[in-house]
Amino acid sequence: MIVAKGAITDYIPHREPFVMVDNLLGATRERFESDFKVREDNVLVQDGYFQETGLIEHIAQTCAASFGYLDASEGGEPKVGFIGAVSKVLVHELPPVGVTIRTVVTPMHQLGNIYLVKGESSLDGRILLGCELKIVVSE
Amino acid sequence: MYANDVKMSWEEVIEETRDFLSEEFEVDRDSILPENSLKDTLDLDSLDYVDLVVLIDENLNVKLTGEDFKGIVTFGDFYQLIRQKLAL
Numbered sequence: 001m002i003v004a005k006g007a008i009t010d011y012i013p014h015r016e017p018f019v020m021v022d023n024l025l026g027a028t029r030e031r032f033e034s035d036f037k038v039r040e041d042n043v044l045v046q047d048g049y050f051q052e053t054g055l056i057e058h059i060a061q062t063c064a065a066s067f068g069y070l071d072a073s074e075g076g077e078p079k080v081g082f083i084g085a086v087s088k089v090l091v092h093e094l095p096p097v098g099v100t101i102r103t104v105v106t107p108m109h110q111l112g113n114i115y116l117v118k119g120e121s122s123l124d125g126r127i128l129l130g131c132e133l134k135i136v137v138s139e
Numbered sequence: 140m141y142a143n144d145v146k147m148s149w150e151e152v153i154e155e156t157r158d159f160l161s162e163e164f165e166v167d168r169d170s171i172l173p174e175n176s177l178k179d180t181l182d183l184d185s186l187d188y189v190d191l192v193v194l195i196d197e198n199l200n201v202k203l204t205g206e207d208f209k210g211i212v213t214f215g216d217f218y219q220l221i222r223q224k225l226a227l
Contacts, residue, residue, distance in 0.1 A: 084186045109196070111189045112205035134186050 001025050003069055011068030011078055012061055017043050020054060021061040024069060025102075032066035032105040034058075040097045049094040050101075055129040056086060059119035062103050063135050084114060084134035091129050099123055113137045152199065152225070153218055159198050163190065173215035180214070201225060 003011060003024035012021070020042075025033040036058050038045065044054030060083050068078030095101050101121050109116040113136060120130040147155065161168035164181040171180060183191065192203045201224045211217050 109189060109193055111192050111203075112185075114186060114189050116189050116193065134189055136186075 002027060003065065008065055011072065012064045013078075013080055014061060014064070017041075018057075019061070020044070020058040021065055021103075022100075024062075024065045027066035027069045029070065030107065032062050032107075033103065034062040034065065035100050035102045037100045038095050038097050042097075045097060048097050050097070051094065052089070052091050052129060055091075055094075055101075055121050056083075056089070056119075056131060056133070058101070059103055059105060059117075059121060059129075059131065060133060060135065062105050062119065063115070063117055063133070066105065067135075067137060079137050079139075081135050081137040084136040087132045087134075089129065089131040092127050093123075095121075095123050095128055101128060108132075113139050149222065152221070155198065156195075156218070156221070159194055160191075163194055171214055173213060173218065175214055176212060177214055177217050178212075195221065199225070 001023050005022040008021055008024065009015065009019065011024070012019070014020070020036060021034045022036045023034060025035060038050040042050065042054065044051050044057065064081055067081060071078050101123050103119060103121040105117050105119045107115055107117050115135045115137065116132060117135060118130070118132050121128045157168050157171045160171055160181065166181060177183070181187070188208065195201050195203055199221065201221055203224070207220055211220060
């Protein structure tokens with residue numbers, strides 16, 4: 001683990017109740033990895049399950065935390081980013097309250113300040129949701 | 140050059156490029172002409188340029204950056220850029 005839950009908000013602009021990433025497990029320019037425990041009071045839980053929107057937001061915040069961590073590691077300031085587009089979403093199952101999901105994000109292309117990334121969240125080795133995101137990072 | 144492991148002439152590269160651009164951006168293939176505007180014809184916004192870069196990489200194995208697009212207005216300009224990258 002490179003950033004623990006208590007310090008994650010040092011690297012992302014999000015604040016409770018909209019923090020959707022717990023621990024940053026790894027971050028290189030080629031691969032980001034995080035985890036997140038689904039709690040009953042999460043605003044994106046419905047009928048006992050973390051919704052697709054929550055999983056996509058979790059993947060986006062994994063990117064935000066990783067970019068922030070890498071920027072800070074290189075002596076820069078974390079930048080604000082936002083989701084520009086979501087595509088190729090495949091939902092296999094939704095995680096129930098109480099579990100901890102794990103997410104891997106792979107940056108695929110960069111054009112200026114826009115990053116195309118592929119994200120996949122899983123639970124006990126089973127893929128929950130995969131998608132591609134265009135993340136726009138402020139310059 | 141080689142695209143998808145098949146040796147292609149420059150003319151074939153252009154025709155293949157017209158094929159995948161018209162399919163991906165859902166525009167009439169006949170509108171993809173050297174004198175026409177790349178941005179206007181494909182109706183590109185800044186996010187769409189990422190899709191264009193991905194397409195060119197996947198189909199022609201050419202990697203483009205944001206800097207490469209400076210001065211690119213028409214398809215003719217764009218083809219020349221690709222040709223330079225392919226060193227043809």
